[in-house]
Amino acid sequence: MLFKQSAFQHPTCWFKIVTSVKDKNLGIATNDFVAEKILERISSGEQAAVNDCLDQYGGLVWSLAKRMLPDKNDAEDAVQEIFIEVWRNANRFDETKSSETTFIAMIARRRLIDRLRKTTRQPNQSSLDEMIFEPTGADGREVHTSIEAKRAAIAMNELRPEQRNVLQLSIVEGYSHSEISEVMGIPLGTVKTHARRGLMEVRNALEADSNRSGKEVSA
Amino acid sequence: MNEVEMKDRLLELLTYKAVFGLDEEERLELDSLQRTFPNLVEESKFDETAAAIALSAVSDVEEMPLALKSKVIKDASKFFAAEESDEQLTFDKTSRLSQNITPAVEKTHWSMPQWLGWALAGAACIALVANFWLTQIGPNEIASVTPTPTVTPVTEPSNAEKLQKFLASSKDLVRTAWTDPKDESQKLGEVVWSDEKQQGYMVFKGLPANDAQKEAYQLWIFDETQDEKTPVDGGVFNIREDGEAIIPIDAKLKVKHPKMFAVTVEKPGGVVVSKREKIVALGKVQA
Numbered sequence: 277m278l279f280k281q282s283a284f285q286h287p288t289c290w291f292k293i294v295t296s297v298k299d300k301n302l303g304i305a306t307n308d309f310v311a312e313k314i315l316e317r318i319s320s321g322e323q324a325a326v327n328d329c330l331d332q333y334g335g336l337v338w339s340l341a342k343r344m345l346p347d348k349n350d351a352e353d354a355v356q357e358i359f360i361e362v363w364r365n366a367n368r369f370d371e372t373k374s375s376e377t378t379f380i381a382m383i384a385r386r387r388l389i390d391r392l393r394k395t396t397r398q399p400n401q402s403s404l405d406e407m408i409f410e411p412t413g414a415d416g417r418e419v420h421t422s423i424e425a426k427r428a429a430i431a432m433n434e435l436r437p438e439q440r441n442v443l444q445l446s447i448v449e450g451y452s453h454s455e456i457s458e459v460m461g462i463p464l465g466t467v468k469t470h471a472r473r474g475l476m477e478v479r480n481a482l483e484a485d486s487n488r489s490g491k492e493v494s495a
Numbered sequence: 496m497n498e499v500e501m502k503d504r505l506l507e508l509l510t511y512k513a514v515f516g517l518d519e520e521e522r523l524e525l526d527s528l529q530r531t532f533p534n535l536v537e538e539s540k541f542d543e544t545a546a547a548i549a550l551s552a553v554s555d556v557e558e559m560p561l562a563l564k565s566k567v568i569k570d571a572s573k574f575f576a577a578e579e580s581d582e583q584l585t586f587d588k589t590s591r592l593s594q595n596i597t598p599a600v601e602k603t604h605w606s607m608p609q610w611l612g613w614a615l616a617g618a619a620c621i622a623l624v625a626n627f628w629l630t631q632i633g634p635n636e637i638a639s640v641t642p643t644p645t646v647t648p649v650t651e652p653s654n655a656e657k658l659q660k661f662l663a664s665s666k667d668l669v670r671t672a673w674t675d676p677k678d679e680s681q682k683l684g685e686v687v688w689s690d691e692k693q694q695g696y697m698v699f700k701g702l703p704a705n706d707a708q709k710e711a712y713q714l715w716i717f718d719e720t721q722d723e724k725t726p727v728d729g730g731v732f733n734i735r736e737d738g739e740a741i742i743p744i745d746a747k748l749k750v751k752h753p754k755m756f757a758v759t760v761e762k763p764g765g766v767v768v769s770k771r772e773k774i775v776a777l778g779k780v781q782a
Contacts, residue, residue, distance in 0.1 A: 321575070321578075321579075323571070323572075323575055326568060326571045327568070330559065330564055330567060330568070334558075334559035334564060334567070335556040335557055335558050335559050336550075336553065336556055337559070338557055338558075338559040338560075338563070339553055339555065339556050339557045340549060340553065342557065343553075346764070352560075352563050352566075355559070355563060355567065356563075356566055356567055356570055359567045359570065359571065360570055360574055363571060363574050363575070364574075373539070373543070374543050377550060378543055378546050378547055378550065379543075379546075381546035381547075381549055381550050382539070382542045382543055382545075382546035384546075385513075385542065385545060385546050385549055386542065389515070389516035390516065392516065393516045393518070422547065422550055424543065424546075424547035424550070425547050425548075425550035425551040425553075426551070427547065428544070428547035428548045428550070428551045429551035432548060432551065437749075440749075441748055441749075443514070443548055444552070444747075444748060444749075445747065445748070446514045446515055447514060447545050447548045447549050447552075448548070448549055448552040449747055451767070452515060453515050455767045458767050458768045459725060459728070459747075459767050459768060460725055461722055461724055461725040468507075468511065471510060471511070471514045471515070472506075472507060472510045472511075475510050475513065475514055475541065475544055475545065475548075476506075476510065478544050478547075478548060479540060479541065479544040482543075482544060482547065483540075
């Protein structure tokens with residue numbers, strides 16, 4: 277079962293996911309269960325899996341790159357680098373620790389953060405012609421996401437608004453801590469504190485959920 | 496720093512690494528702390544959490560451009576070819592090594608006719624293998640190494656169509672006219688917003704086209720719950736032609752109850768905080 281885009285309307289997706297997830301009985305099925313094993317096939321040298329990997333995760337990586345690197349050429353270069361890293365690290369994927377989607381997003385983020393730190397970031401820019409002519413996510417298109425993402429959405433919704441905003445601006449939009457300090461009008465140290473506490477809370481929630489479902493499965 | 500402080504700093508750096516990335520100095524500090532406390536915490540947990548948050552906010556998965564997909568496939572072919580040759584190299588080295596450590600029980604000295612015979616046989620084998628590869632294996636292998644991308648082009652609805660759909664499906668619309676701040680009787684279009692959907696559109700009629708190389712328009716949303724000094728960035732956009740333009744709002748933070756929308760002129764790419772030196776359109780929401 278795939279999650280419909282309507283359940284993920286950014287930036288309120290955290291609220292919307294809560295209802296969707298409850299309705300769908302969280303954790304029963306995600307597209308990860310359909311797609312898993314692509315990285316295993318890649319690490320075993322099966323080159324046909326490259327195409328499957330791009331079909332499954334190409335759009336996701338491209339969307340993450342475009343969100344954080346508004347310069348299109350920069351985003352394209354980043355995507356090429358990210359997939360080289362994916363091929364290189366495919367054998368390190370451990371399905372007991374995360375889903376393929378999260379693993380690939382993690383590799384993507386590391387690379388994107390490196391790029392962001394090397395360049396002076398400009399806020400996300402959408403030119404009119406890009407909005408009109410470029411193929412963006414059509415209504416109803418299914419979003420490839422992971423069970424961790426759904427859990428993270430719920431956990432984000434539980435955070436204090438300041439913590440949520442800091443994580444939203446940094447992780448999703450790619451703002452630096454000093455930019456967030458400017459945008460939110462709060463001291464740099466407070467930004468860091470919110471980031472740290474917020475991330476730890478989400479992490480704890482993910483682990484608690486994971487342990488709970490582990491117990492449910494074994495029960 | 497005592498041990499507790501050092502451990503705390505390690506966790507702090509892992510968090511910053513996952514959220515913001517580290518500079519060189521911080522990276523060195525993290526390396527050193529990780530060497531001191533190698534098993535304190537699993538580093539990837541922080542990165543995974545940040546990745547899950549990033550994924551949770553992906554609302555639109557945009558198709559990867561075909562040209563980019565082809566490049567990635569080409570990169571993959573090169574990557575796997577290099578991997579294969581590395582493996583081959585390792586294998587050759589191992590073979591040579593094993594040859595070296597094999598005791599030379601029989602060391603034969605070939606005569607010229609013997610050497611020629613073996614050389615001819617070797618050449619014939621190479622020719623046979625090459626022929627077999629080219630006619631039987633080669634083309635298939637090449638095809639599998641460089642698969643043809645199979646991305647089906649998607650027809651994207653226009654912004655006008657999206658706006659129509661949005662208007663028809665939103666029950667909590669906030670709708671207000673754009674006015675020229677210098678002359679409030681001068682209407683410049685309208686702005687519509689839905690708190691529930693966290694989506695909205697700007698419709699401009701008569702906002703002049705901007706030179707995207709020199710400047711950009713940027714939307715700011717003043718929310719009841721947000722300090723007036725720090726309105727929510729609603730996205731940067733360009734107007735390419737005078738006339739009507741429909742532009743989706745790209746709010747960077749959640750908007751709860753917008754009370755005013757403002758468009759400023761900023762440098763290309765926009766700014767994080769506007770000095771509000773050039774405000775070109777205002778949309779005040781009636782209470």
